Amino acid sequence: MTDSTAGPRALATLTDIRVFDYLCQAPATRTQIAAELGISKPTASQAISRLQENGLAVSIERANEPKRGRVPEHYALDSSFGHLLALCLQAEYLQMRATDLSGKTLVDRLYPLTAHTSATEVEQMAAREVARVAGELKSPLLAGAVSQSAPVLREGNPRVRPTPIFPSSGANLAGAFPDGIEVLLDNDVNWMAVAEAGQSNQSLMMLYIGSGLGAGLVIDGQLHRGKHGTAGELETQLIGDSNLREALGAAGMFQTRVLWEKLADKRNWPAFFAPLSQVLSNLIGFVDPERVVAIGPGLTPEMCLDFERELNQKLLEPVQIQLSTLGTDAAARGALAGARELALDHLWENYRVR
Template sequence: MGVNEVGRALPQTVLREATDRRLLDETIRQGRTTRAELADVTGYSRPTVSEAVRRLVEAGLLDATGLKETGRRGRVGTFYSLGAQAGWVLGLELDQSGVHARTADLSGATLSDLRRRPTPPGDVSALVESVRAAVQAIPAGAGPLRAVGVSIANPVDPVTHQTVPLAGTPFPEGLLSPTSMIGDLVKAPVLVDNDVNLAALAEHRAGRATGEASFAYVYVGAGLGVGLYIGDQLIRGAHGLAGEIGYLPGASAPTIAADLAAGGLGRTDAPSNDVAAALMLLDRGDEAALRVLAEAVARAINSVAAVVDPALVLLGGPVGTHPALLPRVREAISFPGPTRIEYGGLGTDAALHGAVQVAVEHARAAAVAV
C-alpha cells in the first residue's frame, strides 16, 4: 500500500494513475520494452506491471509489437510500444513572426509542421483568421487530439490563464484569448502560456539547461523577456509579469525597450523591435547596432543576476541567437558572480518546443486518469 509523506495511505486511484503514468513514460522513453524489463527498471512487482500494462493496452496507449526471446526454454516476452492510436497533441506559437503550428505524438515526436506569414501589426481579426486557418489546415494525428499547447508573445496570468494587457506591448493583437480563437475547432484542453516561459521550460526539459536547477533564459526578438527557473521551479510571478525585462530602466531612455528604439532598432509601425532590421545590421557587422543590443541585453542580465544569481543564462530568440551577440554581451556584463552565459540549445523554435511539451505532459497525465 502506498504511503504519503505524513504516513497516510494514498487512495488506490492515485496509486493506479501514478503506476500507469510511470510505465507509460518509461515505455515511451525506451521506445520498446517488455513487462519484465519495466518491472526491473521501475522496481514494481511483476503482477503490478502486468495489470498496469493490460490497462494501458486496453486504453490504446500501448500496443503489443512483437515477441522477445528470453533465452529460457519455452519462454518468450512480449514487446510493448506507444500505441498507434494513442493520440496526438497540437502546439501553436503566436507572435509577430506569424503563426507556427506543430503536431506530435505522445512521445513528443513531430508529426507535421506548418507556418503562416505574419499578419499586420495590431490587426486582431487577421490574427484570429490566421490561427483558425492553421488549426484547420494542419493534418490530424492518429487517435484523439488530447491537448493543445499555445505559446503567445504576451504575459499570461497564472491563475486565470488569460493574457495580460500591458501598455506598450509589442504584440497588442495577441491579447485575445487563444481559447476563444479556436475553442470551437478543437475538442481538447487549450493550455496557454507566455512564449519566453515556454522556451525556458523547453530548455530545461530537453535543451542546454537540462539538469540546471537555477537559470535564466533571455529572449531578444520583437520584444524582450526572461524566463526564470529558480530551484527547479518556473517563476511566473503573482500576475504573470515576472521576467518583463523590456520595462526595466534603460541607460538613456525610460526603459530598455526604449533604449533599443532610440538606437534605431524599433519599428515605426508597431511598438516593437524591428527583427529583420536588427538581423541585417548584425549580419553586416554594424558596430553601433551591436553595441546598443549588447549593452541592453547585458543591462538586463546584470539586473537578473543581482536579484536571483542564476548558474546559467541562455540567450534565445531570433536576435538573441545571432552569433555576433554573445561575445559582446559577455564583455558588457558587470555582475561579479560566476554566471555562465551561453546560447540556448533549441534555437528559435524553443517556445514551440515548450508548447508541445506542455501539451504532451498534460495529455499523458489525462490519458491515465481514472
C-alpha cells in the same frame, strides 16, 4: 481523491505510470520492462494489460524480427489515445505542432506572416488549421498550449497584452481550440525557458533577443511568472527616465521586426549592449541564477561572448552566457511539455485500475 490515487489500487497505478513512461521512450517487451524497472514479469504483464484496457498501450510487430521459435510481444504507446497541440505566434510566423503523449511529432507546420498581417487574420488561420489537424489525425485532442510573443497577464482569465512589435501580437489563439479543451497560454520566452530547463532543478534565466526582447525565469526548477504573469518583461524596465525599449529606440536599435537584423552589423553591438547590460545586471544580481542562456535569430557565440564581457563589468560575480541549442523549436517544445503535463494530470487523476 480518486480510486487510482488512494487505497489499495494506488500501488498498481504507480506501477502503470512507470511502465507508461518507459513505453514513451521506445517499444519494449514485458521482459525488458521488468528488467529495466526492477519489477517482476507478472507485475509487468499486469501493468501492460491495464494500460491496454485503458487504451494507452498496444501490441506491435517489429520489422525484421526473427521468426524462429516464440517471438516475444512488443508493446508501444497507442497514439490513437489522443494528441497534444501547440500554437506558437512570432512576428514572422505562426507555428502549429501536434505530438502524441510520447512526444512524437505528428504535425509540424509554419505559416509565414507579413508586417501587415492582422490579429483577426491570424485567429481565422489558427481556427481553420486546428480543425484541419483534427480531421487529419482522427484522435482526441487531449490538451492545448499557446505561445505568444507578447506579455501574458494571468490575473483572472489569462489574456495577451498586444505589443507594438507586430500587429497580430494580440491574437486570441486560445479561442481557436474547440470548446471543452483546456488550453495553457503563456508568452514565448517563458515556454523557451521551460524547454531549456527540462527536468532540472536548477535556476535559469533565459534571454530572448529577436524581434523584441524578453526573459524567462526558472527558479529551483519551477517557472516563475509572478502575480500578474509579467516576470521577465525587459522592455519596460527603467534606465533613468526612460525604459529599455525607449533607450534602444533612441539609439536606433528598436524598430518593428528589425532588431535582430540590426545586430547582424557588429558596429551596432555597443549601442545595444550598453542599455541591455544595465537592465540585466540588476536582474541577474538580484536573482543570481545558476545559468544564463541566450536564444534568438541571428545570435552567435561571438555576440554572446562580447555581451558577456560587457555584462560582467557590472556584476559582483561573473556569469557565462550560453547560447541555446534549441533554436526555433524552443517555444513549441516548452508549450507541448506544458500541454503534456496537463493531459497526464487529468489522465492519472481519472485512471481506473480494474
